[in-house]
Amino acid sequence: MATLALRDLRKSYANLEAIKGVTLDVEDREFVVFVGPSGCGKSTLLRMIAGLEEITGGDLTIDGKRVNDVGPAQRGLAMVFQSYALYPHMTVAQNMGFALKLAGVKTEERNAKVAEAARILQLEPYLDRKPGQLSGGQRQRVAIGRSIVRNPKVFLFDEPLSNLDAALRGQMRIELARLHEQLNATMIYVTHDQVEAMTMADKIVVLHAGRVEQVGSPLELYHHPNNLFVAGFMGSPRMNLLPATVTEVDQNGVSVAGPGGITATAPVEANGIGRGTSVTLGVRPEHMLVDPNGTINGHALIAERLGGLTLLHIELQDKTMIVVQTDGADATRVHQPVRLSIAPAHCHIFGPDGLAAEHLQRNPLTMPVRAH
Ligand code: ADP
Numbered sequence: 001m002a003t004l005a006l007r008d009l010r011k012s013y014a015n016l017e018a019i020k021g022v023t024l025d026v027e028d029r030e031f032v033v034f035v036g037p038s039g040c041g042k043s044t045l046l047r048m049i050a051g052l053e054e055i056t057g058g059d060l061t062i063d064g065k066r067v068n069d070v071g072p073a074q075r076g077l078a079m080v081f082q083s084y085a086l087y088p089h090m091t092v093a094q095n096m097g098f099a100l101k102l103a104g105v106k107t108e109e110r111n112a113k114v115a116e117a118a119r120i121l122q123l124e125p126y127l128d129r130k131p132g133q134l135s136g137g138q139r140q141r142v143a144i145g146r147s148i149v150r151n152p153k154v155f156l157f158d159e160p161l162s163n164l165d166a167a168l169r170g171q172m173r174i175e176l177a178r179l180h181e182q183l184n185a186t187m188i189y190v191t192h193d194q195v196e197a198m199t200m201a202d203k204i205v206v207l208h209a210g211r212v213e214q215v216g217s218p219l220e221l222y223h224h225p226n227n228l229f230v231a232g233f234m235g236s237p238r239m240n241l242l243p244a245t246v247t248e249v250d251q252n253g254v255s256v257a258g259p260g261g262i263t264a265t266a267p268v269e270a271n272g273i274g275r276g277t278s279v280t281l282g283v284r285p286e287h288m289l290v291d292p293n294g295t296i297n298g299h300a301l302i303a304e305r306l307g308g309l310t311l312l313h314i315e316l317q318d319k320t321m322i323v324v325q326t327d328g329a330d331a332t333r334v335h336q337p338v339r340l341s342i343a344p345a346h347c348h349i350f351g352p353d354g355l356a357a358e359h360l361q362r363n364p365l366t367m368p369v370r371a372h
Contacts, residue, residue, distance in 0.1 A: 018044045020210040033188075
C-alpha cells in the first residue's frame with residue numbers, strides 16, 4: 001500500500017520559484033508520469049518527493065504521514081536515475097545486493113532477493129558480469145534491480161531511458177510496463193518524451209513552468225486537452241493550431257472560419273464564446289482527411305512516407321501550413337493539388353484565454369480521472 005498526496009508543494013532556489021504550488025494525489029499501485037519540456041520542474045518535483053530537495057512550502061504525505069522533514073532513506077522510496085550509477089568494479093549481483101549488504105541484511109536473504117530481482121528482470125545469465133560487459137539496456141535493468149531488492153513502497157524514475165537508443169527505449173517501455181504489473185507497485189516516472197508518457201502512464205501530469213497544466217489518463221489528455229499548451233505538447237506530430245473566427249453558435253456547437261478556406265463546426269459548448277470571437281481551431285493531423293470532395297484546397301510540399309502511414313505537409317491557398325496524417329498507401333503527390341476535409345467531431349476550440357471549450361459529448365475512454 002503506497003499513496004502520495006502533494007498539497008500546494010513549492011520549491012524556490014534563491015529568487016527562482018521552480019515549483020509553484022503543485023497539488024496532486026498518487027493512488028496505490030498507480031503509474032504516474034510527470035511530463036513537460038526541459039526546465040518545467042519535473043525532476044525537481046521528483047527529487048522533492050524522494051527527499052533529495054528540501055521542500056520550501058506545502059505538504060507531502062506518504063500513506064497519510066507528512067514526510068516533509070523525513071530523510072530520503074526513511075521515506076521507503078527507491079529512485080532510478082538516467083545515469084545508472086553502477087559500481088564498475090562490482091558484478092551485477094554485487095551491485096544489486098550492495099544496499100542490502102550495507103543495511104546488514106544476511107547473505108542468504110540478500111542472495112534470495114537478488115535472485116528474485118534477476119529473475120523478474122531477466123538478468124540471470126549476467127549476474128557474474130561487470131557493468132562494463134553489459135549493454136545500456138542491461139545496465140539500466142541492473143539499476144532497476146537495485147531498487148527492486150529493497151522492496152520500496154514507491155519507485156521513482158528520473159528519465160531512465162534517455163541514454164538508450166530508440167529501439168531499446170521502445171523495448172524498455174514495454175518491460176517497465178510489465179514490471180509495473182508484476183510488482184504491483186506505485187511508480188512515478190519523469191520524462192520529457194510524451195510518447196513514453198502516453199504509452200506507460202495510468203495518469204499523466206503535464207507540467208509547464210513549475211505548474212500543473214493538466215492531469216488525466218493518456219487518452220483524456222490526447223482527446224481533451226484543457227488548454228493550448230497541453231494540446232500542442234501531447235501528440236506527435238502535433239495538433240494543427242489555426243487562428244479562426246466564430247461564425248455561429250448553436251445547439252450543434254461552435255462554427256468557425258479559419259485560414260485557407262477552412263470551416264468547421266466543433267461540437268463544443270460555447271462558454272462565453274460568441275459570434276466574431278477570435279479563437280484557435282485545433283485539429284489533429286489524423287482528423288484532417290484527404291478527400292476529393294473536400295472544400296479545403298492546398299498542395300503537399302513534403303510527403304513523409306513512414307510505411308504504415310504518411311505525413312503530408314500541406315500548404316493551403318493562403319500559405320498556411322498544416323500537417324495531415326493519412327495511410328501508408330496514400331497516393332498524394334508533392335506539388336499536386338489536394339483537397340481536404342475535417343472530421344468535425346474531433347475539432348477543438350480554444351478561447352482567447354487559451355482554454356479549451358468543453359466537448360458536448362465524450363467517449364467513455366476519455367472521461368476525466370480524479371486529479372486530487
Ligand atoms: P526539468 O527536470 O523539467 O528539466 P528541473 O526540475 O531540473 O527541470 O528544473 C526546473 C527549474 O529549476 C529550471 O529553471 C532549473 O534551472 C531550476 N533549477 C533546478 N535545480 C536548481 C538548482 N540546484 N539551483 C538553482 N536552480 C535550479
